[in-house]
Amino acid sequence: MEQETFISSTRNGKRSTVWSASTHQLSKVRDNPLDPVQLFFDKAGDLVVVSYAGAGIVYAFKLGATDDSITRLQAVPAEPRPGMTPVLPVDYWRNENDFLDTATVKQPYQFISPDGTTFLSAGADFVTGELYYGSKLNNTLRAFGLAPATAGQAYYVTDENGEKTYSASIGDDGTISNLKCSPRMAERASRWMITVMSISHPGRCTCTTQKAK
DSSP states (O other), X not given: OOTTEEEEEOTTSSXXXXXXXXXXXXXXXXXXXXXXXXXXXXXXXXXXXXXXXXXXXXXXXXXXXXXXXXXXXXXXXXXXXXXXEEEEESEEOOTTSOXXXXXXXXXSEEEEOTTSSEEEEEOHHHHHTOOBTTBOOOHHHHSSOEEEOOTTSOEEEEETTTTEXXXXXXXXXXXXXXXXXXXXXXXXXTTEEEXXXXXXXXXXXXXXXEEOO
């Protein structure tokens, strides 16, 4: 994929679209009724889609494919995968205000991308389709987005309820550790909650924010 191309999914779970900055045009990628919620790419350019439908549904397809075929990815037990890229939520909401205790818990499952370079860490609540008052509120689906953890760079994750953003280390199995919230980051988060963060190069990050309550 070119860097000037951006992919998004609609929250009504019906369509994925692609925006080209070079042509300033929005076009449909797929409208398969598979409830896309989260999207990410592997290194071969496969688009991996996390679905709200069913229990633990993750699938992938090639952009530009002439047919509607998809590849269903199966949950496998989590294990260290050196050299592969973990994909994780960029934010967590915890009603119990226990972000620091729960964010570092190892997730039991992984979904490996078709090219074998990237994997999604996921909890049992996502894989089983667990409901909370009739809705799926697991971290994988509820997050504002998913992001790859780049080797040698800090990963940034937001505690929504606490309105703080932390830097962290990510293990080969996708487990978060060494959460740190700098005074500068804490001060900014008291005014603006960071909901999406991406890294352009070491030491610099781009944030999407919303006004803190």
